[in-house]
């Protein structure tokens with residue numbers, strides 16, 4: 001097993017479209033790295049460059065201590081699982097599994113043992129004599145996983161492997177893959193994984209670290225908790241979390257007692273709980289970021305809250321998504337069903353009070369998070 | 378018992394109205410369907426009758442052939458086959474069959490291999506001038522055959538290949554038939570590339586990927602290529618006519634014509650019998666290949 005590193009990697013496609021703008025990424029040995037981002041942000045392109053299926057227009061890719069830029073995929077020590085499984089349709093499952101080993105002219109005995117081991121781990125023993133078209137989606141994806149596993153590669157690459165499965169199966173496959181990763185680690189042969197997905201649940205639950213991408217650039221690389229609690233910029237803040245973080249332009253000023261005041265459509269709200277220490281003394285337009293879970297819904301005449309009118313109430317079961325509008329700004333707040341005041345309905349006025357310790361402020365122009373400063377202290 | 382039957386009657390009375398229109402609609406549908414099928418069957422019979430007649434007539438005596446248009450022979454005889462097989466030459470008809478195979482087999486193999494290679498190149502690789510080259514390839518589809526006949530003849534004469542089978546199959550070893558290349562390229566374009574990428578990740582080089590992954594997936598298309606080429610070769614008359622001059626080397630198509638030329642009074646029953654035999658290889662190959670047409674193994678490996 002080996003670590004993987006990308007050094008200012010660029011990709012320019014044949015039609016001179018620049019898909020990847022010099023990204024740097026270090027994936028430690030045995031680490032589960034998730035690449036996540038909206039459609040078209042070049043996750044697949046990046047992964048395919050690591051695999052060797054796409055040429056590298058600039059920069060270097062290292063696997064272990066080998067520069068792999070000019071190596072063919074088969075020589076890079078990688079294995080890949082594709083979104084549509086890409087099983088060989090004319091080969092029985094066991095041949096699908098052992099194709100790579102056969103090409104390497106491994107001894108028959110070894111191939112048989114490896115096939116048995118992998119099919120045991122993935123519970124595909126009964127399927128070995130079937131053709132891919134005789135498999136269900138979940139089974140096919142397990143075979144595809146087995147085809148990667150059997151090669152004992154240095155780096156596993158996954159490109160949205162679960163997105164063709166239904167929600168239930170996806171959840172169980174997710175667990176299966178993370179379990180497998182842990183198991184390999186415990187057995188002393190940790191697998192370095194790069195896992196592409198556009199599903200943030202997958203990203204948050206599976207990744208040791210997550211790399212959030214946008215338009216061929218890396219926005220932030222961090223572990224899931226950091227990503228959620230301390231997003232580096234407004235994009236990451238908005239991308240991670242369900243429902244999306246509220247991002248509202250406000251005017252920042254300071255009260256006499258030194259508290260930050262956020263002003264939205266004429267009403268100032270003083271934010272307490274240490275926000276003052278986290279931001280530099282600046283004022284003017286900023287973007288307020290607060291997660292729906294971190295908004296208290298109060299009466300409209302309470303202190304230090306934005307007054308808003310309810311536009312919609314979504315009943316989700318254990319909680320309720322409250323959509324409200326204050327001036328030009330739309331807010332979403334999540335309230336647990338038990339605490340919900342039944343008298344509230346569309347058109348009611350409510351007060352929305354951001355929880356100060358969870359509030360983020362972002363620079364309006366760069367989107368950079370300017371409220372991270374003194375948490376480090 | 379009686380009550381329940383009465384109930385049923387009432388029910389029936391209520392529904393007769395509805396069922397009547399329903400029945401009328403169904404009857405109309407049935408008539409229209411039968412009409413359509415009748416027409417289809419009639420036209421189908423008209424199309425196939427010459428073939429049926431040919432087979433029937435090959436079992437007639439020479440006199441009977443012209444005395445009745447009905448296909449069923451009154452006194453079936455295999456004399457046509459026995460005499461026809463002997464031919465008027467020193468060789469039996471089997472010899473000519475063998476000759477045909479000597480052309481068809483290398484030609485079919487060459488076509489399959491070279492067309493696959495070229496199609497794979499065009500469908501899967503980027504190289505300078507690809508677009509122009511492909512355009513030229515397609516343009517040759519539009520080139521009438523006759524245009525190339527004379528230059529080709531001169532070329533093969535210079536090579537000393539006249540009266541050999543080489544001019545008839547060597548060009549096919551170089552993806553001569555643009556149509557097949559085009560057909561395979563189209564087929565390849567419809568196949569997701571991920572399977573080939575997976576095989577490259579598994580360590581296969583381009584040639585191994587072609588042989589182990591692409592060709593099996595391409596099999597249905599390749600079968601049609603081989604089939605067409607085989608049938609066209611068996612039917613080809615002009616090619617052998619131009620290049621083959623000694624009777625010993627004649628393929629079936631020329632040999633059939635030979636039996637018309639050689640005898641003063643044509644033995645039509647012999648000619649027809651040999652025509653039937655000449656058809657059989659194509660038919661046999663066709664029915665053997667039919668299964669893989671239908672099977673279509675290209676599905677199932679990838680989702681979507």
Ligand SMILES: Nc1ncnc2c1ncn2[C@@H]1O[C@H](COP(=O)(O)OP(=O)(O)OP(=O)(O)O)[C@@H](O)[C@H]1O
Pocket residue numbers: 013014015017019037038039040041042043044045046198
């Ligand atoms: N062969 C190509 N030629 C030109 N541009 C391409 C090519 N392949 C991808 N692109 C472009 O590169 C960008 C990144 O594509 P990529 O497939 O890597 O996105 P992605 O992040 O994987 O998206 P998705 O989540 O939809 O799979 C896109 O804007 C896409 O249009």
Ligand SMILES: [Mg+2]
Pocket residue numbers: 043044045
């Ligand atoms: Mg993708």
